[in-house]
Amino acid sequence: MDLDLTGKSALVLAGSKGLGRAVATQLVSEGADVIITSSSQANLEDAVRSIQTEVNCDADRIGYRVCDLSKSESIEMGIEDAIDELGGLDILITNHGGPLTKTFSETTLDDFDNTYNEVLRSTIQVCQLALPYLQDSGGSITNLVAASTLEPNVSGSIANVIRPGIYGLSKTLANEYGSEGVRVNCVSPRGIFTDRIEYKIDVLADKEDITIKEAKERREAEVPLTRLGSPEEFAQAVTFIASPAAGFVTGSILHVDGGWSQGAF
Incomplete structure (x- = not known):
């Protein structure tokens, strides 16, 4: 299947390691020009070298911007610089690090505040910055949110409270911007x-x-x-949902979890 990604521009948050890096690699392999972000320049440089070698692509096909998702100023500068270098934006992949694992009794208000800033607020801010460009291109937003958020456990009190907001944000944006051709979905991994x-x-x-x-x-x-599952399997699913090949899919959650989610629908 041709995903029609040749020449498309993509921005992948938290893309220097793990699932974000796997998604960036897959997007480049499908023909997209990609910029990844992270708070660590060393990790970004390592990831860019690795992706160039793995995909055997030209140096200008994959780049990076330092972007600390806990700092509003860093987000604004990093995202605007990345989109400027790409010359526009067709695909936004939001991603974030894993919140602290604590029970509610162990969790402080500062823990909740910090996670809100790093996970939910950062996602909102990035979407606000990217949407004007995605409206121009008829592009897509794909939010990566752990599947465990759908079936909360006791030790995940912080994630259980903060991450569901990304599902609400996705559905809201899908409804509000669908008439302008912008698609917004979530992909939920578990067991990768x-x-x-x-x-x-x-x-x-x-x-x-x-x-x-x-x-x-x-x-x-x-x-x-x-x-x-393998990171490559997850990345293939994300790349499909983000691509024009999934042009009639929006406001949805795609579970990539080997069947772990037990809801009937």
Whole structure:
């Protein structure tokens, strides 16, 4: 299938590692010109070199901007500079780091405030900055939000409160800007084998006094497909939803979780 991404411009937040980096790599491989952001210049430089080597693309196909999602000024400068370098914008992929894992009784108001700024407020601000350009291009916004947000657990009190706002934002923008050709969707990962999942497996093994292999098998047993997904599989799904090939899909949530989500619909 031709995703019609050749020559399209894309901006991927938190794109230097993990799922963001995988998505950026897939977009470049499909022909898009991509800029990734992160608060770490060293991580960005490493990611750009890696993507250039993996995709075997010209240097001007993948670039970066330093952008700290906890700081409004950094977001404004980084996003505007990135869009200016791209010469417009067709695709926005929002992404963020994982919030602290705490129960409600362990969580402070500062924890909630910091996560609101880094996760929800930053997403709102980036969308505000990008929308005029996406209106011009008839482009798309794809928000990456962990599937666990849909089935909250006790230790995820911060994420349970903050992340659902991104679903509400997505539906609101899909309804408001659909008549102008802008599509807005969420893609929700779970059980994708990244460094973060590997860390959680290590923690589980230590907590339960079991081997890493046994801890990994427990995570796999939670998934109907009985395996963990790869970042490449996730990136392919995101790239499709963000592309013109999914031109009649908006206001939706795509679960990329091996069947983990247990809702009927």
